[in-house]
Amino acid sequence: MSQPVTLCVPESWDGASLDLSLSDEGAVHSSFQQLLQEQSTEELELQELTPGGRENPAAGRTEDWEEPEPRGEHPDFSSATLRIVASMPSRTIGRSRGAVISQCYNRTAKLRRRSSRPPLHQISRSARPSLRQYDLELDTGHVEQEDTQSLLVKELQTLSSSQRSHMLQAMPVSLAEKLSLRQELGGHRSTLRKPDRSRRPLSCCGQLKHDVLIGFRSLWDGFLSLLHSLQPWHHSLKQIGGRFGSSVLSYFLFLKTLLAFNVFLFLTLLIFVVATQAAYPPAAENSRLFTGLELLTGAGYFTQTLMYYGYYSNFTLNDPCTPGDRSCQPGKGHLPYNMPLAYVFTIGVSFFIMCILLVYSMSRSFGESYRVGSSSGDFAIKVFCAWDYKVIQRRSVRLQNENIRTQLKELLGEWQSKSRPMSLCRRLGRMVVLGLAWALSLGTVLGCVVAVYYFAEHMLKVHQESQARGSSEARQEAFLLVLPMVVSLMNLVMPYLYNLLAAWEKQESPVLEVYMAICRNLILKMVVLGLLCYHWLSRKMGCSEEDKCWETSVGQELYRFVVMDFVFTLLDTVLGELLWRLILEKKLMRKQRPEFDIARNVLELIYGQTLTWLGVLFCPLLPAVQILKLVLLFYIKKTSLMQNCQSPSKPWRASHMSTVFITLLCFPSFLGAAIFLSYTIWAVRPSRTCGPFQTQETIYESGKTWVQELEKSSPNITWFTWIHQHLVENTFFLFFVSGVLL
Amino acid sequence: MGGSASQLPRDLLGEYQELTFLTKQEILLAHKRFSELLPKEERESILLKRVPKSKILTLPELRANPFQDRICRVFSTSEHGDGSMSFEDFLDLLSVFSDSATSEIKSHYAFRIFDFDDDGTLDKKDLEKLVNCLTGEGDETRLSESEMDQLIQNILEESDIDKDGTINLSEFQHVISRSPDFASSFKIVL
Numbered sequence: 046m047s048q049p050v051t052l053c054v055p056e057s058w059d060g061a062s063l064d065l066s067l068s069d070e071g072a073v074h075s076s077f078q079q080l081l082q083e084q085s086t087e088e089l090e091l092q093e094l095t096p097g098g099r100e101n102p103a104a105g106r107t108e109d110w111e112e113p114e115p116r117g118e119h120p121d122f123s124s125a126t127l128r129i130v131a132s133m134p135s136r137t138i139g140r141s142r143g144a145v146i147s148q149c150y151n152r153t154a155k156l157r158r159r160s161s162r163p164p165l166h167q168i169s170r171s172a173r174p175s176l177r178q179y180d181l182e183l184d185t186g187h188v189e190q191e192d193t194q195s196l197l198v199k200e201l202q203t204l205s206s207s208q209r210s211h212m213l214q215a216m217p218v219s220l221a222e223k224l225s226l227r228q229e230l231g232g233h234r235s236t237l238r239k240p241d242r243s244r245r246p247l248s249c250c251g252q253l254k255h256d257v258l259i260g261f262r263s264l265w266d267g268f269l270s271l272l273h274s275l276q277p278w279h280h281s282l283k284q285i286g287g288r289f290g291s292s293v294l295s296y297f298l299f300l301k302t303l304l305a306f307n308v309f310l311f312l313t314l315l316i317f318v319v320a321t322q323a324a325y326p327p328a329a330e331n332s333r334l335f336t337g338l339e340l341l342t343g344a345g346y347f348t349q350t351l352m353y354y355g356y357y358s359n360f361t362l363n364d365p366c367t368p369g370d371r372s373c374q375p376g377k378g379h380l381p382y383n384m385p386l387a388y389v390f391t392i393g394v395s396f397f398i399m400c401i402l403l404v405y406s407m408s409r410s411f412g413e414s415y416r417v418g419s420s421s422g423d424f425a426i427k428v429f430c431a432w433d434y435k436v437i438q439r440r441s442v443r444l445q446n447e448n449i450r451t452q453l454k455e456l457l458g459e460w461q462s463k464s465r466p467m468s469l470c471r472r473l474g475r476m477v478v479l480g481l482a483w484a485l486s487l488g489t490v491l492g493c494v495v496a497v498y499y500f501a502e503h504m505l506k507v508h509q510e511s512q513a514r515g516s517s518e519a520r521q522e523a524f525l526l527v528l529p530m531v532v533s534l535m536n537l538v539m540p541y542l543y544n545l546l547a548a549w550e551k552q553e554s555p556v557l558e559v560y561m562a563i564c565r566n567l568i569l570k571m572v573v574l575g576l577l578c579y580h581w582l583s584r585k586m587g588c589s590e591e592d593k594c595w596e597t598s599v600g601q602e603l604y605r606f607v608v609m610d611f612v613f614t615l616l617d618t619v620l621g622e623l624l625w626r627l628i629l630e631k632k633l634m635r636k637q638r639p640e641f642d643i644a645r646n647v648l649e650l651i652y653g654q655t656l657t658w659l660g661v662l663f664c665p666l667l668p669a670v671q672i673l674k675l676v677l678l679f680y681i682k683k684t685s686l687m688q689n690c691q692s693p694s695k696p697w698r699a700s701h702m703s704t705v706f707i708t709l710l711c712f713p714s715f716l717g718a719a720i721f722l723s724y725t726i727w728a729v730r731p732s733r734t735c736g737p738f739q740t741q742e743t744i745y746e747s748g749k750t751w752v753q754e755l756e757k758s759s760p761n762i763t764w765f766t767w768i769h770q771h772l773v774e775n776t777f778f779l780f781f782v783s784g785v786l787l
Numbered sequence: 788m789g790g791s792a793s794q795l796p797r798d799l800l801g802e803y804q805e806l807t808f809l810t811k812q813e814i815l816l817a818h819k820r821f822s823e824l825l826p827k828e829e830r831e832s833i834l835l836k837r838v839p840k841s842k843i844l845t846l847p848e849l850r851a852n853p854f855q856d857r858i859c860r861v862f863s864t865s866e867h868g869d870g871s872m873s874f875e876d877f878l879d880l881l882s883v884f885s886d887s888a889t890s891e892i893k894s895h896y897a898f899r900i901f902d903f904d905d906d907g908t909l910d911k912k913d914l915e916k917l918v919n920c921l922t923g924e925g926d927e928t929r930l931s932e933s934e935m936d937q938l939i940q941n942i943l944e945e946s947d948i949d950k951d952g953t954i955n956l957s958e959f960q961h962v963i964s965r966s967p968d969f970a971s972s973f974k975i976v977l
Contacts, residue, residue, distance in 0.1 A: 210805045210806075213805070213806050214805070214806060214807065214808060215889055215891070215892055217892050217895040217896060219862075219864045219875070219876065219879055220803070220806060220807060220875040220876070220878055220879045220882070221864060221873070221875045221876075223806045224802065224806065224875070227802065227806065266811060269810060283976060291968070291971055291972055413967060413970075414967040415967065416964065416965050416966065416967050423945075424938060424941040424942045424945055425941075425942045425945045425946040425962045426962060426965060426966045428914070428917060428918060428921065428938070428942055429897070429901070429959070429962055429963060429966075429969070430963065430966040430968055430969040430972060430973075431921065431972075432853075432854070432921060432972065433972045434852065434884065434972060434973055434974055434975050435972070435974055435975070435976070436851075437847055437848050437850065437851055437852070438851065439850070439851040442851040442852070442853070443923065446853075446921065446922055446923035446928060447923070447928065449921045449922060450921075450922040450923065450928060450930065453918070453921075453922070453930065453934075453938060454930070454934065457934055457937060457938060457941075460941065698967075698968055699968055699971060699972075700967045700968050700971055701967065701968070
């Protein structure tokens, strides 16, 4: 007995979520109940392509399309394919895993019990030989078919064209068949409807909607094609992926993401802050001359340029009226631009948007990489999912073969050793080793932090002394380079020490090893940055009586840090990769090349980005510097990779680690920068002599003053001030919003 | 690209875009690359021609892939079973291996690719051939007999839910759904 299977149409069809796993439970359509009843009495399901079934039935959301097929009427279809597809349990039942599995069991049991196999009906264009061996029952039961066909037709008529096209897209049948199906669909639809309907024009609303949809779709296509052609580095990324696989590629994709964030930040600041200030330069001329040292120190000629906070005006630009004159109206062509307000709002809003973007990309990445399920199944997953199809170079393919072989052997070894539990003595020994290693790493962090603190204080004293002595400006500023150099040197050397520590520890699981390395490096970097932030803000407290622009000096410090970070990354690439490869090849005569340490490099990127975010308030052009740095870094790292490195031999779960990296970017990095920024805006007194907020107590006060003025000038918009007072100032709301976003 | 674009009619391009997971640019690029595989005189009627498997395997994206034969065989709709591909088969291939294809369609085709004897299930022989493809073809790169047996036993233990000694499509998809890296590694981009 054959039985065409009707399809379940879930009540809430979500076009956006195309990617569903077996663990989802779809809604079950009412006609589906009938199916379940029928199936309980059936031996084998068989899909029939009904004449009425040209329109795409919706089985689940974008599942394989189960397509009923008329025997003999449409011999062009590879009916067998469709039948097999349709008979898959996950496609027939509403997606509960238990039902799938039980169905699976029933089906295979039935197949095996079946003794006689009727010959296959003639299938003219089935190219898949596998299907010829399938047990397909073609039989009678036309009456039943008619009933279910009419049911199917009714369901299909409820589908919209977009659902239909989604279904067609997700069908695992060949494109030629889909095309002919679509033709049938188009041809059949007109016969389904009443004859005069096809001649009657659509109602004006329908026509308008249709035109609007078509217009939007072509606009969207155009936009996507523009984006695609603008995609930078497509060929380079393909080259890197082809040679090194997805793991190393994830570093470069992360770099691209950071570049996108910085471009956004830079463009916002450029339009609203920098360009407008550039159009109205302040009266004072730049007294310094340009020497080459400025590129490194950020001081000198750069001090009184657009680069730093101190350059920006604290009054309304292009305002012909004096502040005290209330009766003055700005004439035609005069658009006053309130610089302080623009400065603080631009930075606040761009940080807010970046927060949303970060949380969104983090949640999306998390959704892609997180999988419910037991942790067992390593072997099956390794064998089925380990091959990276992106790798196309022959040598890399051979390397991938070797890596997979090694990993399989390691897995087998681990599995065998798991059956022999470790003795108490060995376990104790491992705990001691682990504890010692962690104590050592935390101790080094503490040591580095203390060293940096005292060194910073010392450098400050030296700088003040040299200023007092009156030595040349260049010499003074050269002294300032020493602190960034020391911190960058520390960030360069400590990860190698941690690698040595990890080699001594000998972790069993390579995944855990990577996590520990990331943890240690992260702790070091973040604690040092925290200390530096405290140092800068406290230094400001110390010199508030002086006539200096402390914001500009903090901005300069951060610029120096960014530049030094770049210089030391270059040094690391040259020493760590190039030199090491030469040593390995020439001196030690080993064929192995150094491996590209993905985690360490990504952490360096995160560190650089944190510096940029910290410095945006004080140096609005810092994102531009970071953009330049990232672009140069891409090419330098790529060249070094191609010349010197080999792909990592340890397994690397690319999507999982990408999620980890973007989470690290969001949480310690962005959050820390946002906290620093918020503290500076809310609680720190701006300097009296420079910058947009000279006359205010805190930077935030400018916003508050503006709102108060707004209230005074037009009492009708009290709602705005009410919003401002209760929402923005109320930190609870901010927490609530961030909680909702997360 | 102007010349090849004029050979691919716009409505057909639109249809291809709707029926596959490829964007218009990807389809046009595929058209270009496919026409390069054909001899010059056949390039006008690209939609009707089939390219023999040997030519398809000269593509750099498939050249070194250990599953190249299986891929050609699975996606080919040739009646002779020789693995020759038409342009639409080629688009099918790229669509399944593209960025936007769903994990389910990828796992469906992965199952077909791994099913070396085309019987609809992955039995011991299929798994053995699969592991050999993964570890390399040379004798010294293969796993030893005992390792292979142990490995296959472990795989079947983990994934064969109905304990029939073979892995069918649902069991395969169940395993795949637990690995988030599958979709990103099952990608070929022109």
